[in-house]
Amino acid sequence: MSSCTDRIEAARQELVAALDASTVDLMAHRPAESTLVGLRDDMLARLADVRGRGAFYASIGTGRGRGPLVELIDGSVKWDMITGIGVHGFGHGDPELTAIAIEAASQDTVMQGNLQCNSEPIRFAETLRAAARRGGADMAHCYPACSGAMANENALKVCMQARNGAPRVLAFCDNFIGRTVTLSHIGDSPGHRQGVPKSIEVDYLPYWDPADPSRSSSDALNAMNAALASYPGQHACLVIELVQGEGGFTPGPREFFEPLLVAARGASVPIWFDEIQTFGRTDQMFRFEGLDLGSFADIITVGKMTQGCAAMWRAEFNPKPGLLSGTFLGSTAAMACGARIIERLAAGDAYGPTGRHAQLFQQFETRSAKLVESAPHCFPIIEGRRGPLAPWGGTGGMMRLTPFGGQKDRIVSLVHRLFDAGVIAFFCGHDPYHLRFLPPVGVLQPSQLDAVMDIVDDQVIAEGQEG
Ligand SMILES: Cc1ncc(COP(=O)(O)O)c(C=O)c1O
Structure with missing residues (x-):
């Protein structure tokens, strides 16, 4: 057994070295x-x-x-x-990630599932949750998914259940959140929902505009207060990209978000940071961390650079059994490499x-x-x-x-x-x-x-x- 393990390890090292040499x-x-x-x-x-x-x-x-x-x-x-x-935050052919992927490929299964899994998804989710906690967000649980859209669907359902089926969402103009039937209607791009029946009500808030900071802040807060007053108790969540991605790479500052987050809290509307595009690549591992807004997070979703995607939430949001599952959590390699990427980002000089x-x-x-x-x-x-x-x-x-x-x-x-x-x-x-x-x-x-x-x-x- 140990001689087999030694042979596999030696072969893996040899393969990684050969692959690295093959791209010089x-x-x-x-x-x-x-x-x-x-x-x-x-x-x-x-x-x-x-x-x-x-x-x-x-x-x-x-x-x-x-x-x-x-x-x-x-x-x-x-x-x-x-x-x-x-997605490829460490570029192409990274030797360490290649080694991890080879190790993953030498395991018994390609995919990891919700019913049966090996240790990789557990380590991936623990690593992500620990990173979110270090960033100041009190995340109790982390649930992997195979795409950003699926992580966001899970997050939306968790919010809705926590709010007893509240049918509306607060979101920002120009936001992007994924392409399922429902998410296409939360995202603010007409082309993405063409021919797709409406399945959710959304109240849009204007996003940060650096050309007129105080006006864009007051416009957003007024829009939010108006929506909360018109539909009391009917909002499942406020979903936010702290830097808008598809919308145009606009990084909103803390002063813009904080009053909105306070208002959401005051109305008991769950706060969800969609960090699927921002994760890993801004001035801190999470954008909420860089803006010191972690204490407001009820739900967080990540994807892309993490290889595996996931939704995380506070303890009181943990859904009833039956709300979330699905065959796949992710591939063995995505889970293993994702965990290592998070560790490397934390340990390096990125931030x-x-x-x-x-x-x-x-x-x-x-x-x-x-x-x-x-x-x-x-x-x-x-x-x-x-x-x-x-x-x-x-x-x-x-x-x-x-x-x-x-x-x-x-x-x-x-x-x-x-x-x-x-x-x-x-x-x-x-x-x-x-x-x-x-x-x-x-x-x-x-x-x-x-x-x-x-x-x-x-x-x-x-x-x-x-x-
Ligand atoms: C902010 C944001 N949310 C959600 C998604 C959807 O992720 P996926 O394409 O993995 O479904 C994206 C993808 O670009 C995104 O940028």
Whole structure:
């Protein structure tokens, strides 16, 4: 038995070392190889055929990557500045996570379930709960799920049951929360709920607007008080993205949220922080931690960078048996790697005012400011609802740049240009739209961010010349 264990461990170490050595050629971006373009196009056609919708861009990987660089099937190597929409926080081919995934793959089952599981989901949930508690949130329980949307569905049901079936939700304009039937109606994007029957009542509050802080605060509080007065006792929860993700990378400050949270508490409305996009990548592990708002949290949901997703709640919210279950908790590898990612984030130099996330964001700001100064014609002033919008924004590993007045077609064109030039990015927001980065904050080096921003400079200017 012990000799088998030794052999497995030696083989695992050997495999990780060999895999790591096999990607040393991935040190910079490079263009597609003409001999592989046909293979790529064939794969894209197959994707469109089988899924019923084509790809946004040709980002189909070979399975090889190194840090922030990923190899695609056309032989190109690109800087991955979107990381599966915020999932691969430690980039590609991380040796430690590879070792953990191999260990997970050598176990008896691929998936972990609610009825039967091994120890990984327990360790994942304990690690997450401990992190939330360290951040100041009194979370009693943590319940894994296979997607952010499923974690959010669980959170919503927990809130509703705790409020005896209250049918309404307080949410913010421009929020995004997931794509189930109900969540599509809480999220504030008409395209996401097209043709989907309404299944929940939502009272929307205006979000933080840096162009007029005091007005946006009073507008939000007035809207909330009006909704609470109109529908007393009928709100299951107030759900908040403390930095809006899909909505446009707007980081609201503590002063904006606190009065709303106090009002929610006063009306016994459960407070739910949706940290699915923010988790791990801002100035603290949780955004509520950075804003010192943990004591208000009744429910928290996480996903993306955690690999496994989960909902956490205070003791008094623990639901009755029957409310939550499902076949899967997550894959063995996702649970094991997720736990280690949380530990690594906690132990490393990511956080605080001079942590690596803050430094990366500062570098992004410096480079963005230089670009705006050198190409002002690409950055016309954008008049928001309450005043002009800054041409760049975000926080930590949530970065946005807003050239061309935030026009959708120009931003999408820029994203495609960047892709062809070696940077995988995406967009967020709606009117205005923004160029959006969710970089691999755990591994991206300052020199690499500079290399990316050199390409961004060139492509913004090129797009500006064409428009
Ligand atoms: C804030 C927020 N909530 C929920 C979700 C839904 O997560 P998933 O796409 O894993 O279902 C997302 C995904 O982008 C998100 O950003």
